Amino acid sequence: MIFSEELSKAAALYQLSLTQDQAEAYNKYFDLLIRWNQQVNLTAITQPDQVAVKHMIDSISCFDQTVFFAGAHMIDVGTGAGFPGLPLKIFQADLDLTLLDSLNKRVKFLQCVVDELKLENTTVIHARAEEGARQKQYREQFDVAVSRAVARLTVLCEYCLPFVKIGGYFVALKGMQYADEVDEANRVIAILGGKLEKIVPVKLPGLDDIRAVLYIKKIKKTPTVYPRKAGTPEKSPLS
Template structure:
């Protein structure tokens, strides 16, 4: 089964509808991902069925109408190969997207995808989260920050919440340990100005693993001392 067919079936099984234009865009994205993955390490997941479910549908699983409002400014922190930001943008073109990653090779890949697919209102930034969040043009400028990074939630909160406006949201896509991570992150939430808004369990088509999306609402400004210097959030989590 080719990628387009696998994605179309996965979308139906997950209960979402994709247009032909969206499927074509995702297919072009997939082809670029596989091509560039031979030159730089973007993903260990390369089989069409796996990319369709574990990258595209998984990325779309975090979409919530009450959080991702039309025209919202979104930043994908530590986006890697563009997940979940680019799949969300292709599915909801009205979103204004910023992709942030610390590795220049990945940034070049992302810019190539954006240029070839002619996706409007996407900015690609080469920066570490700890540095970007302390720049005036990015700090507390976004309606939503999303991240599918592998760091634990208390670390991700420090890296992502400084980008979010008061009243906005940080959305984290998490795996089987999400409940313990939420408990572990309570102090970080208090310090950084957030509170749990909702937790949405996720069941991906054909997979039995445990996943959830954690939605955190920004209720007050993040103190200026956060995020701390690069590497510190991981070494000394809140």
């Protein structure tokens, strides 16, 4: 019950209302995360109060009804242990979710969560972003791509914008240095077919730092040369 209580408290402080079904799903997700984390390195954050705020509420902080509309096709690129994609799916069950990760152990965990929570319209893909974005069935097929990965914004844009259809969004959850990353990435965003539409500062319950959610709209096709081959975006970021 400890996690349920911590999540309920954090949600109330963030002015979020969770249904009983949502709360139960988050609780089951937490249990699976902690159990699998003993064998697979999924997260360094394991305390119930920290998982509630830094994983669950942080993931939901990017939710915008106009972007994550019912029936939207969403891909979480480099999802890791499922953040932010799975908490968003639990919060908005009508999303059509694709989870993409390059590590097979994490993919197995993600599939376990999907199966245990009986999540409909949810697909798990084992691939690098650079490979997935070049496949016809994924390239420019999604209404929204999300990522909470630690890479710089310039790198994330090359990973994520190729997945997004024109008119859709790449939503990036960034830490305290977001302003510097935006300045660095503005030209790259344009090259890849995007336009930064808005920045929403985020203050999570009990944390002092200010984070931000960046909403980048896809306004034209991404040139076919992007993303570059696996490993190149991180080694030689666009500028």
